[in-house]
Amino acid sequence: xxxxxxxxxxxxxxxxxxxxxxxxxxxxxxxxxxxxxxxxxxxxxxxxxxxxxxxxxxxxxxxxxxxxxxxxxxxxxxxxxxxxxxxxxxxxxxxxxxxxxxxxxxxxxxxxxxxxxxxxxxxxxxxxxxxxxxxxxxxxxxxxxxxxxxxxxxxxxxxxxxxxxxxxxxxxxxxxxxxxxxxxxxxxxxxx
Amino acid sequence: xxxxxxxxxxxxxxxxxxxxxxxxxxxxxxxxxxxxxxxxxxxxxxxxxxxxxxxxxxxxxxxxxxxxxxxxxxxxxxxxxxxxxxxxxxxxxxxxxxxxxxxxxxxxxxxxxxxxxxxxxxxxxxxxxxxxxxxxxxxxxxxxxxxxxxxxxxxxxxxxxxxxxxxxxxxxx
Ligand SMILES: [Zn+2]
Numbered sequence: 300x301x302x303x304x305x306x307x308x309x310x311x312x313x314x315x316x317x318x319x320x321x322x323x324x325x326x327x328x329x330x331x332x333x334x335x336x337x338x339x340x341x342x343x344x345x346x347x348x349x350x351x352x353x354x355x356x357x358x359x360x361x362x363x364x365x366x367x368x369x370x371x372x373x374x375x376x377x378x379x380x381x382x383x384x385x386x387x388x389x390x391x392x393x394x395x396x397x398x399x400x401x402x403x404x405x406x407x408x409x410x411x412x413x414x415x416x417x418x419x420x421x422x423x424x425x426x427x428x429x430x431x432x433x434x435x436x437x438x439x440x441x442x443x444x445x446x447x448x449x450x451x452x453x454x455x456x457x458x459x460x461x462x463x464x465x466x467x468x469x470x471x472x473x474x475x476x477x478x479x480x481x482x483x484x485x486x487x488x489x490x491x
Numbered sequence: 492x493x494x495x496x497x498x499x500x501x502x503x504x505x506x507x508x509x510x511x512x513x514x515x516x517x518x519x520x521x522x523x524x525x526x527x528x529x530x531x532x533x534x535x536x537x538x539x540x541x542x543x544x545x546x547x548x549x550x551x552x553x554x555x556x557x558x559x560x561x562x563x564x565x566x567x568x569x570x571x572x573x574x575x576x577x578x579x580x581x582x583x584x585x586x587x588x589x590x591x592x593x594x595x596x597x598x599x600x601x602x603x604x605x606x607x608x609x610x611x612x613x614x615x616x617x618x619x620x621x622x623x624x625x626x627x628x629x630x631x632x633x634x635x636x637x638x639x640x641x642x643x644x645x646x647x648x649x650x651x652x653x654x655x656x657x658x659x660x661x662x663x664x
Contacts, residue, residue, distance in 0.1 A: 335561070342560050350552035360550050367552065368560050375564040432543050451544035476505035479544075483504070483536045 324387040331378035338378075342371050348453055349395055355448045356399040357406075358437055370398045389462035392455070396445060396463065403441075435485040443478030446471050495523040500530050504537040576645035583638040590631055 321329075321337070323344065329337035346367065353366035373394060381390060436444060449460045461468045493515075495503075500523045506512050507520045524531050613619030
């Protein structure tokens with residue numbers, strides 16, 4: 300619930316006009332009716348988190364911008380079909396993560412199960428000074444990676460992660476435990 | 492209390508850290524950690540990971556993200572519901588329906604129209620005079636033509652979408 304409120308406040312703060320505070324849901328409703336200014340407010344309010352999500356997926360600033368733009372264009376096309384009786388955030392994040400997954404699927408096969416070989420000197424992640432954790436997260440199976448990104452990076456509650464992924468809270472917890480266990484093993488192997 | 496092996500204790504570390512184990516299992520994990528340095532190291536790592544995940548950074552979104560998104564959606568064609576044509580269409584349909592029932596139904600109109608058509612053909616063949624159409628029939632023809640035109644325009648709106656120019660702003664002083 301915290302992140303919902305935070306997003307609403309962020310959206311409201313981005314309002315450069317008369318200081319009218321609109322929730323993301325209200326903005327989505329207006330944007331769905333063709334209000335470009337409402338859509339712009341929506342993008343302003345979500346761009347940081349959407350870009351952050353895209354970056355966690357592609358780990359490249361330029362590509363993250365492409366993915367973020369694709370997410371917002373996709374949102375724009377689909378807003379008319381959004382049922383405003385339902386909460387906006389789970390619907391939106393589900394759409395956003397689907398765009399990320401499709402993008403990564405189109406791009407390259409998932410770099411998972413790669414042996415951590417010693418010739419990692421040419422690894423771009425290493426060169427850019429990226430943390431071992433970020434790299435390990437990038438190599439994690441996406442079934443485990445997504446809930447970790449949504450909960451810890453995007454600050455969603457377990458309930459929201461569950462709604463976004465269409466899973467039960469218990470299933471989300473179990474995936475997060477397993478994902479964290481894989482990260483722990485990877486990191487402690489690297490350290491040891 | 493049950494004794495845990497390392498293999499049993501390791502997968503329990505994350506739920507243990509989250510406090511989601513039942514009391515007995517949590518006690519068993521605690522007892523195992525007390526006597527196993529390897530698992531204590533793993534536990535330390537497990538404790539640190541949530542905070543480190545929260546601290547993962549992403550660069551700031553580039554300043555041109557918003558303008559480029561708005562430029563991209565300005566090119567998106569989205570069909571819009573146009574009320575103007577709908578009102579006109581409904582009005583014209585009502586007029587035509589009222590007029591047809593005024594003539595006691597479609598069958599009357601059909602025989603009437605076919606009679607007139609025959610007369611027109613006869614006029615074309617030179618065997619009859621050009622029939623003079625009553626003014627109300629002209630009104631019907633005009634209404635039908637207008638309905639066709641409005642519907643065509645409406646269809647064009649739906650198919651083509653309307654991408655209003657994004658830079659349209661009220662002129663200010
Ligand atoms: Zn042990």
